Amino acid sequence: MSKVHNFSAGPCILPQEVLKQASEAVINFNNLNLSLLEISHRSKDFIEVMENARNLVRELLNVPDNYEVLFLQGGASLGFLTAAYNFMKIDGSAAYLNTGTWANKALKEAKLLGGVLEVASSKDKNYNYIPKNYQIPGNADYLHITTNNTIFGTQLKKTPISRIPIIADMSSDIFSKKINVSDYDLIYAGAQKNMGPAGTTLYIVKKSALGKTGRTIPSMLDLEVHISKDSMFNTPPVYPIYVSMLTLQWLKNNGGVEWIEGINQQKADLLYNEIDNNPLFKGTAEVDSRSNMNATFVLTNDDLKDEFDSMWQAANISGIKGHRDVGGYRASMYNALPLESVQALVDVMKELAKKHS
Amino acid sequence: MSKVHNFSAGPCILPQEVLKQASEAVINFNNLNLSLLEISHRSKDFIEVMENARNLVRELLNVPDNYEVLFLQGGASLGFLTAAYNFMKIDGSAAYLNTGTWANKALKEAKLLGGVLEVASSKDKNYNYIPKNYQIPGNADYLHITTNNTIFGTQLKKTPISRIPIIADMSSDIFSKKINVSDYDLIYAGAQKNMGPAGTTLYIVKKSALGKTGRTIPSMLDLEVHISKDSMFNTPPVYPIYVSMLTLQWLKNNGGVEWIEGINQQKADLLYNEIDNNPLFKGTAEVDSRSNMNATFVLTNDDLKDEFDSMWQAANISGIKGHRDVGGYRASMYNALPLESVQALVDVMKELAKKHS
Ligand SMILES: Cc1ncc(COP(=O)(O)O)c(C=O)c1O
Ligand SMILES: Cc1ncc(COP(=O)(O)O)c(C=O)c1O
Ligand SMILES: [Mg+2]
Ligand SMILES: [Mg+2]
Ligand SMILES: [Mg+2]
Ligand SMILES: [Mg+2]
Incomplete structure (x- = not known):
């Protein structure tokens, strides 16, 4: 039987050579005679994987030096909450562009922390278009966008022009095209489309933008905590990060x-x-x-x-x-x-x- | 080279036969001619994995019918926060037994939500013992314990007698010995010791105990949300759950x-x-x-x-x-x-x- 043409929306197809290496690492990783699944995340072998993965993100997306790269857990769905916690000030507000199911869910979590304005919505046509010509409130703490709307098949062709910081959920189009990281204060993305298997979430964050909300943030949601521990505040999702590293390596090599x-x-x-x-x-x-x-x-x-x-x-x-x-x-x-x-x-x-x- | 004697504290040794099957699934899962990493989590093949894993937990621990079993993300470290969110009432309080680093970290997250009383601590002797003969406040919302203290090498030999609900972090001894699930309102545990690789967290929760805090809980931290979606509110960490399922199957078979x-x-x-x-x-x-x-x-x-x-x-x-x-x-x-x-x-x-x- 020849290989399946796999159009799955995510988790989704990964390169064959990545899968081959990923399979081998489950038996014997780095010739340690141990599985990657059974070594300490504090071992030099895994720290190397983590650093490699973070550096590949930097290289592939030309991440500026004043940004940090993290591989965390929880999916983009926890990212909805993490984004709001780290960027919405106490008594602050945020602006959301409503382009579909995921944008809505992001907005819903932000509402738990403060005022949320929907700057525009394409709900009137079942989200089959990206709204244009909307006003972005100059006093909101950030504008949240969803760059690719996985369910509805729409994609932002350019980054909105905004005087306030932009936060982007790029779960379903990160690494698919060039982006200008400095257009954003925060980018986050679940791995399970272009980056790897389900189980890890990428964050790219402008470091100087953090720590300004006046909130006490729970440790696991605090990007500054994760940065201070080099993305190893707690046990990271070892295997999803490894396979993401391999996939990014594949992208770079090609x-x-x-x-x-x-x-x-x-x-x-x-x-x-x-x-x-x-x-x-x-x-x-x-x-x-x-x-x-x-x-x-x-x-x-x-x-x-x-x-x-x-x-x-x-x-x-x-x-x-x-x-x-x-x-x-x-x-x-x-x-x-x-x-x-x-x-x-x-x-x-x-x-x-x-x-x- | 013969197999390494792997005493790693976690992530840690897994059964060889589990690793072999786990490696194969990365290439060809269930004879689908697809990798487990590249199929939809909504596919019947993965739903079967999830249900199998949840049922194995039920069987192995004799989980009563009024308890729910979930495989989530975030590690036990997110469990610290999730536990408090789901069980500490608004204007409520909680009691924590301080038996080491992890107990401390659990306590720290709970403090963000309300009053926390440390009922006893073994800090005076660098946590080399489990405190005895302490008072548990009858008006606290729950008592939190850490059944096994991974760092210090101590373990609770029996569950405290308590009139208030008990929540237990069992990250490093779950599935190692018989427990009486109905002694607890909530058990949680990172997978990466006795259950599987890093990247998923098990929750066993008494359903009727939920929904009583008066809080609005963020979706990803709300156990009722996860229960309502059969542990698939968002994309689950597919591979860690699969390997956990294999490990639990190995335990059952033996x-x-x-x-x-x-x-x-x-x-x-x-x-x-x-x-x-x-x-x-x-x-x-x-x-x-x-x-x-x-x-x-x-x-x-x-x-x-x-x-x-x-x-x-x-x-x-x-x-x-x-x-x-x-x-x-x-x-x-x-x-x-x-x-x-x-x-x-x-x-x-x-x-x-x-x-x-
Ligand atoms: C654009 C977008 N955002 C967020 C999510 C939610 O991601 P997760 O399931 O990792 O929480 C998805 C899932 O497909 C998505 O496509
Ligand atoms: C008893 C205990 N609780 C909690 C944790 C933290 O778990 P995680 O790293 O999955 O967040 C650990 C980690 O080793 C642990 O041993
Ligand atoms: Mg969408
Ligand atoms: Mg036509
Ligand atoms: Mg400890
Ligand atoms: Mg001696």
């Missing part, structure tokens, strides 16, 4: 973010062209808000559903069922998904059209 | 907690007998407070340090350097450590004594 951005553009162009030109399909997101990571689309004729579903399954394609909030299909094209997988999907779409032309 | 409790007693007896009878060594914990998981001991003559250190290293023993807060040596004898590894250590200790008799 040409880095610039290289993958080009490939991701090719994949997205290939699929969106087919969606647009094929009369049996249409996209659900507005064209100028379309995500290069998650393409959402529907059949123009629902009667073809069973036929299409058996065709892509026969072609060894997996994971393209749409999220229940949108329906239809969602093809997630994260970094490790090869162009040939997108081609396989496009071939099936063409085949369906041919049969019904 | 005879369960009763079986391992006997073996753990043999291992502890073997080592403590040697510590007591060998004139070159002495234990640091008081005899009636000694841990069956972590045995802490020192040389009676420090001049022998280099000699002893090279002898155990030559015997392929690893991980027995003591924690900096105690010094000397710490031999952690978690479930997966075979009796023969303890014998190997005892042989080296005997050998040293012979040379110097």
